[in-house]
Amino acid sequence: xxxxxxxxxxxxxxxxxxxxxxxxxxxxxxxxxxxxxxxxxxxxxxxxxxxxxxxxxxxxxxxxxxxxxxxxxxxxxxxxxxxxxxxxxxxxxxxxxxxxxxxxxxx
Amino acid sequence: xxxxxxxxxxxxxxxxxxxxxxxxxxxxxxxxxxxxxxxxxxxxxxxxxxxxxxxxxxxxxxxxxxxxxxxxxxxxxxxxxxxxxxxxxxxxxxxxxxxxxxxxxxx
Numbered sequence: 533x534x535x536x537x538x539x540x541x542x543x544x545x546x547x548x549x550x551x552x553x554x555x556x557x558x559x560x561x562x563x564x565x566x567x568x569x570x571x572x573x574x575x576x577x578x579x580x581x582x583x584x585x586x587x588x589x590x591x592x593x594x595x596x597x598x599x600x601x602x603x604x605x606x607x608x609x610x611x612x613x614x615x616x617x618x619x620x621x622x623x624x625x626x627x628x629x630x631x632x633x634x635x636x637x638x639x
Numbered sequence: 640x641x642x643x644x645x646x647x648x649x650x651x652x653x654x655x656x657x658x659x660x661x662x663x664x665x666x667x668x669x670x671x672x673x674x675x676x677x678x679x680x681x682x683x684x685x686x687x688x689x690x691x692x693x694x695x696x697x698x699x700x701x702x703x704x705x706x707x708x709x710x711x712x713x714x715x716x717x718x719x720x721x722x723x724x725x726x727x728x729x730x731x732x733x734x735x736x737x738x739x740x741x742x743x744x745x746x
Contacts, residue, residue, distance in 0.1 A: 539653045546642070546649035551722075558725065606729035613723050613730075615658075618665065620720070622713035 537589075538615060541608040544588035549573070550581050554590060557604040561594075567602060644696075645722060648715040651695035656680070657688050661697060664711040668701075674709060 535543060544550060553567055568578040582602060585591040590608050594601040642650060651657060660674055675685040689709060692698045697715050701708040 535653070536655055538658070539655060542649050542653035546646045546653060548643055548646060551645070555725070558729065604726075604729060606726050606733060609723055609726045610730040613720065613727070616716055616720050616723070618662070619711075619713050619716045622665065622711060623717040623720075626713060 537608070538611060540588045541590065541612055544584050544590055545612075547581070547584075550585055553578075553581060553585065553602075554604060557591060557602055561601040561603045563599055563601055644715070645718060647695045648697065648719055651691050651697055652719075654688070654691075657692055660685075660688060660692065660709075661711060664698060664709055668708040668710050670706055670708055 545554075549571060552571070556562055556567060556570070564575060564578060564582065567582070568575055571578065582591065582593070586593060588608060589605055592603045592605045594603070652661075656678060659678070663669055663674060663677070671682060671685060671689065674689070675682055678685065689698065689700070693700060695715060696712055699710045699712045701710070
């Protein structure tokens, strides 16, 4: 299935293990072995998740032969954030209404 | 497959037709027929997308027998935005570095 870039990003993020990998990379580069450590998961299973993240351009991998460090690539996350901006007023209006309601019942 | 709420939201959003439906609902309530109109798509196909959005709590549907208007429910989008916040500094740092680089080469 060929997806548009935003759909590819969102599909890659729709997995708790892949989001946990990104959270770990948020602190800096990691090897595949380091990334696999906290998960009860085989290296091939982690590699599969990394491939999905790499295809979605959410991570970049070094080219060293032995150690191919993974690095967070934040641009697609920024694109998701930009897409979400058009809906911001909707949830903010809801929060404003809730706040007003709470004020009203307190009086 | 049973997904956590954030994964369910992201998976529902990973489709251009479903995002286009949400964009249309951003302007107000719509009937299924109104939502189907701009897409070269059958009503059952649109209904299937609406079910995915409803399951992800991204839309709510009225209970009128004939006309069941669809309405945007923005809370899950807010949760995606909150999750993204932890990565904001990453893309902002990248933009700052790019800006600095452009300044440097202009001198």
